[in-house]
Amino acid sequence: MSTFDMHGSEAPVESTVWKEEISLIDSIPQPIAILGLGLVVVLIWHFATASGVVSNIILPSPLETWREIVFVGTNLVTGGYMLAALWVTMQEVLIGFVLATLIGIGLGVIVGETRFGERAVMPYLIAIDTMPKIAFAPLFVAWLGFDISSKVALATFVSVFPILVGTAAGLNSADRNALNLFRTMGATRWQTLVQMKMPAGLPHVFTGLKIASLSVMAGAITGEFLGGGKGFGELIRVAASQLHTPRVFALILYLSLLGLAMFGTVSLIQRKLVFWHKDSRDAGE
Numbered sequence: 001m002s003t004f005d006m007h008g009s010e011a012p013v014e015s016t017v018w019k020e021e022i023s024l025i026d027s028i029p030q031p032i033a034i035l036g037l038g039l040v041v042v043l044i045w046h047f048a049t050a051s052g053v054v055s056n057i058i059l060p061s062p063l064e065t066w067r068e069i070v071f072v073g074t075n076l077v078t079g080g081y082m083l084a085a086l087w088v089t090m091q092e093v094l095i096g097f098v099l100a101t102l103i104g105i106g107l108g109v110i111v112g113e114t115r116f117g118e119r120a121v122m123p124y125l126i127a128i129d130t131m132p133k134i135a136f137a138p139l140f141v142a143w144l145g146f147d148i149s150s151k152v153a154l155a156t157f158v159s160v161f162p163i164l165v166g167t168a169a170g171l172n173s174a175d176r177n178a179l180n181l182f183r184t185m186g187a188t189r190w191q192t193l194v195q196m197k198m199p200a201g202l203p204h205v206f207t208g209l210k211i212a213s214l215s216v217m218a219g220a221i222t223g224e225f226l227g228g229g230k231g232f233g234e235l236i237r238v239a240a241s242q243l244h245t246p247r248v249f250a251l252i253l254y255l256s257l258l259g260l261a262m263f264g265t266v267s268l269i270q271r272k273l274v275f276w277h278k279d280s281r282d283a284g285e
Contacts, residue, residue: 042062045059045061045062046061046062049061049062056245057243057245058245059245060245060246060249064246065246065249065250067246068246068247068249068250069249069250069253071250072247072250072251072254073254076254082232082235084230085230085231085232085234085235086231086232086254086258088148088229088230088231088232089220089221089224089231089232089233089255089258090258091148091152092148092151092152092155092220092223092224092231093155093216093217093220093258093262095148095152095155096151096152096153096154096155096156096159096216096219096220097155097159097212097213097216097262099152099156100155100156100158100159100160100163100212100216101163101209101212103156103160103163103164104159104160104161104162104163104164104166104167104208104212105163105164105167105205107121107125107160107164107167108163108164108165108166108167108168108170108171108205108208109167109168109171109193111125111164111167111168112167112168112169112170112171112172113171113189113193113197122168125161125164129161133154133157133158133219134222134226136154136157137150137154137222137223137226137227138226138227140153140154140157140223140227141223141226141227146227146228146229147229148229150223150227151219151220151223151224151227151229151231152220152223153223154219154220154222154223155216155217155219155220155223156216156219157219158215158216158218158219158222159212159213159215159216159219160212162207162208162209162211162212162215163205163208163209163212164208165208166204166205166206166207166208166209166211167201167204167205167208169201169204170197170198170200170201170202170203170204170205171193171197171198171201172201173200173201173204174196174197174200174201175200178196178200179192179196179197182195182196202270202273202274203270203274206266206269206270206273206274209266209270210263210266210267210270213259213262213263213265213266214259214262214263216262217255217258217259217262220233221233221236221255224237225237232251232254232255235247235251236248236251236252239251
C-alpha cells in the first residue's frame with residue numbers, strides 16, 4: 001500500500017492489517033517438535049538414572065526399558081503368551097466400549113429428549129457418576145465372577161457417562177429454526193430426532209465417544225488389577241510384585257498404543273461421518 005508525498009513521489013505507507021507473529025518455537029514442524037521433545041525427556045530420564053538421583057528399582061534406565069519393549073514386542077509378534085493376554089484385554093476393551101456406546105446413547109436420548117429423563121433420570125446418573133467407580137470393582141467381581149464379564153462391566157461403567165453427556169448435549173444443540181421447520185412440516189417426534197437432532201448432534205456425540213475410548217482402557221485394566229484375569233493388567237500386576245519395573249513400563253507402553261489406536265479409530269470414523277463439521281480453529285484458517 002502506498003501514497004504520494006508533496007513532491008509527487010510515491011511514499012510507502014505501513015499496512016493497517018494486523019498480522020499474527022508466529023514465534024520461533026511455534027514454527028517448528030510437528031514431527032520435529034514431537035521427536036525433539038521426546039529426545040529431551042529421554043535424556044533427562046537417562047541422566048536421572050545414570051547419576052543415581054533416582055533408583056533403578058523405582059525408575060529403570062531407558063536402555064533397560066528399551067530391552068523390555070523389544071522383548072514384549074517379539075513375544076507379541078511370535079504369538080507368545082503375551083499375545084494371548086493382549087487379546088483378552090482387547091476383548092474387554094472392545095466389548096466394554098460397544099456396550100458403553102449403546103447404553104450411553106440410549107440414556108442420552110432419554111435425558112436429552114424427554115423432560116422425565118432430564119428431571120428424574122439425570123440426577124440419579126449424576127449421583128452415580130460422582131461415586132468412585134473403582135470402588136465398584138469388587139462388587140462386579142462378586143456379582144459376575146473372576147472371568148471377563150466383571151472386567152467388561154467395569155469398563156462399560158467407567159465409559160458410559162461421557163457418551164451420555166455428549167449425546168444429551170448434542171440433542172439440545174439442535175438449531176431452533178430447523179426444529180420449527182420440522183414441526184411446521186408435520187414431522188413426528190421420531191422423525192425429528194433421527195433426521196435432524198441426531199445428525200446435528202454428532203460432533204458432541206463423538207466428543208463423548210473419544211473420551212470414552214480412553215477411559216474404557218482404564219476400566220478394563222483396573223478390573224484386572226482387582227479381580228484377577230488373564231490380560232495385560234495381570235501381567236503388569238505380576239511384574240510389579242516382582243519389582244520388574246522395566247517390564248511394567250514396556251507393558252504400559254503397549255497398552256498406550258492400544259488406547260491411541262482406539263482414539264484414532266473413533267476420530268477417523270468422526271471425520272468420515274461428520275465431514276461437514278468444522279470447529280472454530282478450522283473456520284479461522
